[in-house]
Amino acid sequence: MLWEKNKFSVYSEYMHSNSIEVSLIIPTYNKAPRLALVLESLKKLEYKEGLEIVIVNGGSSDNTEELLKQFSKDFKKLHDVGLEIISIKN
Numbered sequence: 001m002l003w004e005k006n007k008f009s010v011y012s013e014y015m016h017s018n019s020i021e022v023s024l025i026i027p028t029y030n031k032a033p034r035l036a037l038v039l040e041s042l043k044k045l046e047y048k049e050g051l052e053i054v055i056v057n058g059g060s061s062d063n064t065e066e067l068l069k070q071f072s073k074d075f076k077k078l079h080d081v082g083l084e085i086i087s088i089k090n
Contacts, residue, residue, distance in 0.1 A: 020047070020050050021050040021051075021052065022050060022051050022052065023052040023053075023054060024042075024051065024052070024053050024054070025054045025056060026038060026053065026054070026055050026056065027056040027058065028055060028056065028057055028058065028060060028064060029057070029058035029059070029060055030060045030061060030062045030064070031060075031062075031064075032060070032062045032063050032064045032067050035055070035064060035067060036067055036071075039053075039067075039071045039074070039075075042075070043071075043074050043075075048075065048076070049076070051075070051077065052077040052079070053075055053077065053078045053079070054079050054081055055068060055078070055079065055080045055081065056081050057080055057081065057082050059082070065080070068080050
């Protein structure tokens with residue numbers, strides 16, 4: 001029991017230190033409603049300081065860009081990496 005308490009306290013201390021950085025890569029293509037749900041869930045995290053969110057937008061024609069502008073105020077590190085396939089040759 002003592003080990004479990006100590007293990008949790010070490011974990012908690014580690015998670016709240018500034019030494020952890022996590023990059024989350026989210027690919028999307030015309031999925032703005034689903035992306036909104038994901039970003040809303042991420043807003044509820046206690047540890048957002050070291051969280052980097054990279055959105056790989058595959059040239060969406062829905063309101064993904066507007067949505068990302070809205071959420072940019074909630075996250076310090078939210079990047080929209082536009083990706084568009086110009087042509088594919090065999």
